[in-house]
Amino acid sequence: MTDSLKTKTRTRSVEVEVLAVLLVLLVIFREPIAGLVEGERLQTWTTVFVSVLVQAVPFLVFGVILSAVIAVFVPRSFWAKALPRHPALAVPAASVAGVVLPGCECGAVPIAGSLIRRGVTPAAALAFLLAAPAINPIVLVATAVAFPDNPEMVAARGLASLVVAVLMGWLWLRIGKAEWIRLPHRPDLDGAAKGRAFWSACRHDVVHAGGFLVLGAAAAATINVIVPEAWLQTLAEQPVLSVLALAVLAVLLSICSEADAFVAASLSQFSLTSRLVFLVVGPMVDLKLISMQAGVFGRGFATRFAPATFVVAILVAVGFGAVLL
Amino acid sequence: MNRQAQAVILFLFGGAVLKASLGDLYLRYVKEGLRPFLIAAGLALVVAAFMTLWYEFRGSRDTDDDHGHAHHEPRVGWLLILPVLGLLLVAPPALGSYTAGQSGSVQVSADSDYAPLPAGDPVKVSMLDYASRVIYDEGRSVTGRRVALTGFVTTGAEGVMLARIVVSCCAADGRPIKVGLTGGPVVDVPAGTWLEVTGKLSTKRGKDPVNKADIAYLEVEQWTPVAAPKQQYE
Numbered sequence: 001m002t003d004s005l006k007t008k009t010r011t012r013s014v015e016v017e018v019l020a021v022l023l024v025l026l027v028i029f030r031e032p033i034a035g036l037v038e039g040e041r042l043q044t045w046t047t048v049f050v051s052v053l054v055q056a057v058p059f060l061v062f063g064v065i066l067s068a069v070i071a072v073f074v075p076r077s078f079w080a081k082a083l084p085r086h087p088a089l090a091v092p093a094a095s096v097a098g099v100v101l102p103g104c105e106c107g108a109v110p111i112a113g114s115l116i117r118r119g120v121t122p123a124a125a126l127a128f129l130l131a132a133p134a135i136n137p138i139v140l141v142a143t144a145v146a147f148p149d150n151p152e153m154v155a156a157r158g159l160a161s162l163v164v165a166v167l168m169g170w171l172w173l174r175i176g177k178a179e180w181i182r183l184p185h186r187p188d189l190d191g192a193a194k195g196r197a198f199w200s201a202c203r204h205d206v207v208h209a210g211g212f213l214v215l216g217a218a219a220a221a222t223i224n225v226i227v228p229e230a231w232l233q234t235l236a237e238q239p240v241l242s243v244l245a246l247a248v249l250a251v252l253l254s255i256c257s258e259a260d261a262f263v264a265a266s267l268s269q270f271s272l273t274s275r276l277v278f279l280v281v282g283p284m285v286d287l288k289l290i291s292m293q294a295g296v297f298g299r300g301f302a303t304r305f306a307p308a309t310f311v312v313a314i315l316v317a318v319g320f321g322a323v324l325l
Numbered sequence: 326m327n328r329q330a331q332a333v334i335l336f337l338f339g340g341a342v343l344k345a346s347l348g349d350l351y352l353r354y355v356k357e358g359l360r361p362f363l364i365a366a367g368l369a370l371v372v373a374a375f376m377t378l379w380y381e382f383r384g385s386r387d388t389d390d391d392h393g394h395a396h397h398e399p400r401v402g403w404l405l406i407l408p409v410l411g412l413l414l415v416a417p418p419a420l421g422s423y424t425a426g427q428s429g430s431v432q433v434s435a436d437s438d439y440a441p442l443p444a445g446d447p448v449k450v451s452m453l454d455y456a457s458r459v460i461y462d463e464g465r466s467v468t469g470r471r472v473a474l475t476g477f478v479t480t481g482a483e484g485v486m487l488a489r490i491v492v493s494c495c496a497a498d499g500r501p502i503k504v505g506l507t508g509g510p511v512v513d514v515p516a517g518t519w520l521e522v523t524g525k526l527s528t529k530r531g532k533d534p535v536n537k538a539d540i541a542y543l544e545v546e547q548w549t550p551v552a553a554p555k556q557q558y559e
Contacts, residue, residue: 046417051354051496058362199376211401
């Protein structure tokens with residue numbers, strides 16, 4: 001016990017010291033480092049990378065704060081009481097609950113896990129998992145801001161995502177098996193004081209989601225700079241290929257749902273329908289979500305749930321795109 | 326990544342956002358309207374950093390089981406150092422002639438009604454406004470007026486053009502609006518130089534080689550190099 005404590009203490013001090021040394025070195029070698037970013041391509045990459053992040057920061061921070069408020073100050077038992085007893089009705093109810101709960105997908109995965117722990121039927125918790133990041137108010141406002149000329153995009157995104165969430169919940173009721181979900185034992189923050197739990201949730205979510213956001217911004221900037229416009233143009237001209245391309249791109253980029261509308265807006269060569277597919281698929285299936293789902297619910301769950309969601313999301317989004325856009 | 330390191334990262338990230346949004350730096354990346362939200366988000370990050378440290382030092386005295394699951398803490402958070410470096414050390418410039426050369430000109434949208442240009446000789450007009458009036462209104466509302474456009478020089482297959490980056494949300498969606506220059510004194514400055522160009526409507530039309538968008542032209546009377554404006558995007 002003492003030994004393990006010592007090791008942990010040592011790891012901790014080393015991390016902060018590494019950070020301190022790194023920062024001192026960066027300040028000393030400021031000029032040569034800034035000079036590295038000289039080529040026009042690299043400069044453009046850096047500008048796009050920084051701007052995606054700067055644009056996303058307010059949405060990320062406010063989403064995390066609101067989701068921490070809900071996670072800490074709204075008792076979890078409330079959800080079990082608030083949802084209808086019949087599972088088939090609980091699914092749409094949970095999806096709609098997801099609409100009013102802000103938070104990006106990184107926050108929704110642990111919440112869905114604890115909902116299942118608290119006795120909510122898994123189908124309803126999964127519908128919530130899909131709905132909450134895709135159609136909460138912050139995401140819809142971000143979409144409206146990113147598509148100032150296409151307000152119908154907001155409606156199409158909200159409705160399509162809601163339909164996918166409900167369909168996936170019902171699909172789970174029909175063919176889902178309880179043993180696919182394996183929730184690991186996790187120490188709960190419920191025992192901690194509210195203030196401590198609140199700031200702990202904020203810190204964890206910003207660092208976690210923010211880190212993945214950096215990855216997404218870097219990937220988006222790379223695609224923005226590397227992929228020649230003419231090449232995207234040919235891809236964008238073919239309706240089926242463009243839908244598939246943006247669906248795969250959404251999975252690979254793994255952008256936080258609060259920021260993905262801005263990236264979609266920048267893919268202006270593509271049709272609105274294919275960009276709708278990007279916005280519907282992204283918050284429900286992406287690399288970081290798949291890894292988080294495998295961590296929280298078990299691998300057996302993630303390998304079945306993610307591909308099924310991917311297919312359903314594409315089909316529903318194309319349908320709504322054909323009708324609304 | 327342990328909590329103290331996370332607190333330092335949160336503090337740096339929030340501080341970088343605050344520094345960029347309190348000055349003019351943020352204008353290179355996002356629209357002006359985002360500023361109050363950026364400041365609030367930066368403050369929230371700094372407060373979260375201090376609260377994390379406060380609970381960490383207060384809590385380390387009485388509870389030690391808390392550190393037991395420190396290895397669950399997200400390692401991906403180290404990446405947040407990159408935007409801090411980007412904002413504090415590199416501070417990349419606003420998009421400019423490279424993007425203008427790579428991307429096709431914005432497809433200007435038609436206005437239902439073109440109000441007469443305001444008084445002034447020459448009258449200052451935005452690049453988007455000029456291009457839209459020329460392409461969709463056959464230049465009627467510009468005929469007989471001297472206009473002044475501000476933008477940077479971009480060179481390509483179509484010759485020297487004046488360009489400006491149009492941003493609807495953040496620089497990631499930035500696309501150029503280009504106006505061709507014809508006649509007048511030869512523009513012999515390197516690409517990326519900011520100019521104020523005065524001139525009159527030209528009947529010449531062009532196509533952007535990248536995306537075949539219509540390009541309006543300006544009959545140049547004179548041009549003068551100017552400093553890059555504070556808000557470089559349109």
